[in-house]
Amino acid sequence: MKICAVVPAYNEARTIRQVVEALKDKVAEVIVIDDGSADQTAELAKAAGAKVVRHSINRGQGAALQTGIDFALSRGAEIIVTFDADGQFVAEEINRLALPILRGEAQAVLGSRFLKKDNLTPWAKKIILKIATFITRLYTGLNVSDTHNGFRAFDRTAAETIKIRQAGMAHGSEILEQIKKHKLKFVEAPVTVKYSDYSLQKGQKLSNSFRIIFDLFLSRLSR
Amino acid sequence: MFIKILILAFIVFALWRTFLKYKNSDITGREMSIWAVFWLLVGTAALAPKKTDIVAQWLGVERGADLLVYLSIMALFFLVFKIIVKLEKMDRDITKVVRKNALDEAQKD
Numbered sequence: 001m002k003i004c005a006v007v008p009a010y011n012e013a014r015t016i017r018q019v020v021e022a023l024k025d026k027v028a029e030v031i032v033i034d035d036g037s038a039d040q041t042a043e044l045a046k047a048a049g050a051k052v053v054r055h056s057i058n059r060g061q062g063a064a065l066q067t068g069i070d071f072a073l074s075r076g077a078e079i080i081v082t083f084d085a086d087g088q089f090v091a092e093e094i095n096r097l098a099l100p101i102l103r104g105e106a107q108a109v110l111g112s113r114f115l116k117k118d119n120l121t122p123w124a125k126k127i128i129l130k131i132a133t134f135i136t137r138l139y140t141g142l143n144v145s146d147t148h149n150g151f152r153a154f155d156r157t158a159a160e161t162i163k164i165r166q167a168g169m170a171h172g173s174e175i176l177e178q179i180k181k182h183k184l185k186f187v188e189a190p191v192t193v194k195y196s197d198y199s200l201q202k203g204q205k206l207s208n209s210f211r212i213i214f215d216l217f218l219s220r221l222s223r
Numbered sequence: 224m225f226i227k228i229l230i231l232a233f234i235v236f237a238l239w240r241t242f243l244k245y246k247n248s249d250i251t252g253r254e255m256s257i258w259a260v261f262w263l264l265v266g267t268a269a270l271a272p273k274k275t276d277i278v279a280q281w282l283g284v285e286r287g288a289d290l291l292v293y294l295s296i297m298a299l300f301f302l303v304f305k306i307i308v309k310l311e312k313m314d315r316d317i318t319k320v321v322r323k324n325a326l327d328e329a330q331k332d
Contacts, residue, residue, distance in 0.1 A: 053329040061316045067325055074326070098230075167318055220265050220309060 003027045003098055006079035008064035009085035013039040014198065017102070018093040020048035022076070022091035023083065031072055041085075050116075051075075061150075062171030066164040073159055081157045089128040090192045098155040100187050107158040107184045110144060110176075111191035112153030122195060132212070137215060140176045144188060148172040151191045158184050170215040230269040235260050241289075 009016055016032065023030045030050040031221040034042035034138070036058035046052045053071050056065060065082060072080045079098050082088045083089055089111075100106040113121060114129075121129070129148065154162065161182045166174045179186050238259060245255040268275045269289055275287020283289045 034281070051329070053325045055325050057317075058323060059321055063322065067322045071326055071329060074330070144229045165315065167314065218307065 001078040001098075001102060002029075003079040003081060003094070004029045004072040004075065005081045005083050005094070006033055006065065006068035006072055006083050007032045007045075007083050008035055008061050008068060009033065009037065009041050009045065009059070010035040010058060010064070011037045011039050013041050013044055015087035016041050016085055017044045017048045019083070019085055019087050019091075020045050021140075022052045023094075024049050024166050025145065026091050026094045029072075029075060029077070031068050031075075032067040033064040035059060035061070036117055038176060057113060060167035062164045063167040064175070065171060069154075069159050069162075069164075073156070077159070078156050079153055080155045080156075082150055086198065088149050088194050088196070090194070093151070093189075093191050094153075096191070097151065100189070101153055101155045105185070106187045107155045108162075108179055108186040110146070110186060110188050111149045112144070112146035112188045113149060113191060113193040114145045115188055116192060117191035120148050122191065125195070135213060136173045136176060139173055142176045144176060146152040146165055146188070147176060149191065149193075151174040166215060166219060168211065168214045168215055170219070173212065173216055174219075176211070227269055231266060234266045234269070237262050 003026075005023045007016075007019060007030065009032050012019075020032065022068050032042070032045040032050040032052050034045065034052055034054045036055045042052050042054055052073075053067055055067065058127050065110070067080070069080055079101050083091075083094075083095060093111075097109045097111060100109050120197065130145065133145065133147045137143060148169070149172075158179075162175055162178045164171045164174060178184075241250070241255055241262070242256045244250045245252065250258075255279075268287060272287055275290065277287075279287040279290040282290060284293065300304065
């Protein structure tokens with residue numbers, strides 16, 4: 001089965017090379033979506049061996065993911081794995097996410113840092129994520145342990161069915177909402193999240209949670 | 224008294240701009256009529272505030288000026304809502320264009 005990794009990246013020149021190199025041997029193709037970066041993200045990704053799709057202006061992680069998924073589908077991907085560009089995920093764990101799909105047990109596999117016993121999530125981050133998970137549970141009715149984890153795998157049908165309309169960070173909740181709506185079979189898989197000063201600085205902050213809730217509310221209004 | 228002159232001057236200005244927009248076909252005849260009626264009503268209210276009390280009391284509001292404020296706030300909220308919805312749609316359309324360009328470019332090489 002052709003597995004493609006989709007990596008949305010915005011100003012990730014510091015980490016993108018290592019991320020692409022780590023992924024390269026694990027999947028058939030690494031697709032980096034440069035979301036209008038001002039730095040060398042695209043060039044470095046290309047040099048490391050990724051296929052690069054460039055947004056001419058920044059549109060947000062959700063928009064970049066959808067572009068990457070569209071591109072992967074057009075290249076005949078059968079399993080699409082989404083992966084963060086800040087280097088906090090472990091490329092070896094792709095197998096763990098792809099396995100339920102290969103076995104025909106699920107169409108979507110969602111990475112969860114909280115299913116791992118030895119997760120080292122800082123407490124402030126944990127609180128934010130727990131609140132986000134709770135709100136998402138209210139919003140989507142899906143019982144998952146880690147809603148805003150960018151490490152996911154989809155089979156072709158799921159990737160074709162899910163249409164991400166939330167350009168910003170609210171896409172995490174939106175993906176779950178669509179999994180529920182289209183009755184896609186899903187499981188959670190434990191994944192490692194490595195925290196560094198860099199990834200924490202780039203990651204979700206409390207103020208972003210309010211932004212996500214606002215975005216979700218707006219999308220309900222304007223649908 | 225001064226405020227009345229100010230309001231009337233602004234109404235004349237607004238009507239003039241509306242007419243110009245219509246002449247340049249930026250807005251339709253229907254839109255121009257709606258704006259003209261609106262500004263003429265504001266003018267009436269400014270010139271004869273007591274007259275608006277009749278309409279207001281008819282609707283259960285004591286003073287015409289209050290009624291005008293209520294209606295304005297309602298109109299503003301509606302307008303903001305419309306603008307937010309429109310902005311969201313424009314945002315999505317921009318994403319679609321950027322995505323299409325990105326995919327076309329990537330297919331080329």
